[in-house]
Amino acid sequence: xxxxxxxxxxxxxxxxxxxxxxxxxxxxxxxxxxxxxxxxxxxxxxxxxxxxxxxxxxxxxxxxxxxxxxxxxxxxxxxxxxxxxxxxxxxxxxxxxxxxxxxxxxxxxxxxxxxxxxxxxxxxxxxxxxxxxxxxxxxxxxxxxxxxxxxxxxxx
Numbered sequence: 001x002x003x004x005x006x007x008x009x010x011x012x013x014x015x016x017x018x019x020x021x022x023x024x025x026x027x028x029x030x031x032x033x034x035x036x037x038x039x040x041x042x043x044x045x046x047x048x049x050x051x052x053x054x055x056x057x058x059x060x061x062x063x064x065x066x067x068x069x070x071x072x073x074x075x076x077x078x079x080x081x082x083x084x085x086x087x088x089x090x091x092x093x094x095x096x097x098x099x100x101x102x103x104x105x106x107x108x109x110x111x112x113x114x115x116x117x118x119x120x121x122x123x124x125x126x127x128x129x130x131x132x133x134x135x136x137x138x139x140x141x142x143x144x145x146x147x148x149x150x151x152x153x154x155x156x
Contacts, residue, residue: 002067003049009042009078025096032107034099042078074145
């Protein structure tokens with residue numbers, strides 16, 4: 001089994017839980033808000049891998065070797081769900097928070113941005129799409145993120 005790094009952590013949520021929270025947030029929406037779901041605690045990927053091996057009736061390191069591939073360019077050991085200093089307002093649901101940022105695109109500005117993205121996509125202007133996304137999404141760094149190095153799995 002391959003994992004990137006023994007200290008890598010990620011958030012996990014079941015599909016039914018995610019669907020439930022998204023539907024709850026949609027029901028609260030008046031238009032243009034940004035909601036953040038409580039993702040719980042991050043899970044260490046190494047622990048997840050070892051648990052999966054044990055649940056298969058095998059022993060990690062003995063029956064199945066765990067190989068570390070290393071962190072890919074731009075990848076972090078743990079996820080950040082939001083940037084430092086962002087403000088969140090509680091909602092009527094304890095696991096849903098509303099992102100409170102006056103710079104959020106709302107109504108007319110959002111429609112204008114979507115129209116511009118569609119226009120750029122129709123014209124095949126990928127670089128301009130990336131620049132626009134970085135301009136309108138707080139904390140976005142698409143333009144400065146190195147492209148993924150795609151690899152294949154040899155199953156021979």
